[in-house]
Amino acid sequence: MKANHQRNRLLAALEPADFASLEAHLDLVELALKQVLYEPGDIIRHVYFPHEAIISLVNVMEDGATTEVAVFGREGAAGLLSALVTREAFGRYIVQMSGTASRIPFEHLNAVRNARPNLGQLMMRYGEAFLAQTFQTVSCNAVHPVEARCCRWILSMHDRTDQDSLPLTHEFLAEMLGVQRSGVSVVTRTLQTAGLIRQSKGSITVIDREGLEETACECYGKIRRLFERLLPGTFPPALSR
Template sequence: MPPCSDAVPHRKNRLLAALEPEDFGVLEPHLEIVDLPKGGLVYDAGEFIRYTYFPHNAIVSLSTILKDGGTVEMALFGREGMFGLVSALMTRQSFGRYVTQVAGTASRVVVDRLIDVGRERPRALELMFRFTEALLAQTLQTVACNAVHSVEARCCRWILTTRDRVDRDALPLTHETLAEMLGVQRSTVSSVTRALQTAGLIQQGRGVITIINRAGLEQMSCECYRRIRRSFERLLPGTYGLAEQA
């Protein structure tokens, strides 16, 4: 992906913003800004990983590819974190398919440079480890969620987690995107979102879902939404969302 011409500050990513000034100063010269277009494939399963990405306002999903060609979400990445480091520490091969679900920008750094900075700056390394633990908690909770919770509850969780990462109620989400992330048919998502709209929780538009009643949407969501938020707030205070909403 080509570098972006607009110099979006690197610290729009909350993990980078959480670095101590001295640690960030060592990393900053190695960072560059890139565009992540909606639907763009960042890494495919098994692909060699060269860069670690720190999203600003983009949202990227990590999905596993099934034998029939279907996909199921394993993890979601936004301004609270990074992707492309954990799987690069050993094999340098991507665990799954990374696809941009909400377009935006990100800072990226060559993996080797980031590892060098971690070795040189222990506090930066600790922050990366904290994020890795939070990511593991998110991934395991998502696996459990996909196994036992209803499509309605999981759909509400996905809408809410997207809202937390973009800070606006009008979300650029399509039924196709939600179906892919939830591992269900598009018609199933259409039925679920229609019910949520009838209940006064959301308003649907062309390629946009607008949250009308956040509190009601949280009540409809499963417990996984809150558990994932709490994991991030415990390990990385202030990176995931606003503390007063946690």
């Protein structure tokens, strides 16, 4: 069966001729939960366009502590912007939800981007959205309470998948938020009591999405609006499920 690379919405947004220039070099790959695609300083050899997979870019401190600074789902591409000059990964690229992705050698993507202005313009718009998302996430991590940040993070995963049940453990959620596991446990228990989520071993199920949006900080809405302005159609409509 022919791979449907345009399950990734950034690839789907390309003009037909631009997509055709990439298609022969795209490979369908399976990404496993917690698979590390790149460590800090690794040379970026491939760019990943996720389908149902979700990839996090996390900053790794000297003591081993980690904090998520960006997330990539079917609206974007992982590794694209790290490779513009040095081709060295900013941080650790780790799979937070297993699934498929389209993978392309960086050299070919870069050559096509330079040769086809419309494709290059789309990638530039994605770059602006990515940088704005990172800016907002860093600010969020610094000033907003854990409960609001946790809701933002759950919503960001929910946006990028077609299911309400998300494979999340307290340990992994704590790593992404840069907080203690005990703090995450308190927050998720509060959200469950409020009827917003349901917890089970190894997963969190979204029960009341609208309630999560109301509890999340302003950053969630700002990031959505940025993508909707710069890359229309790459995110699903809010409250569509």
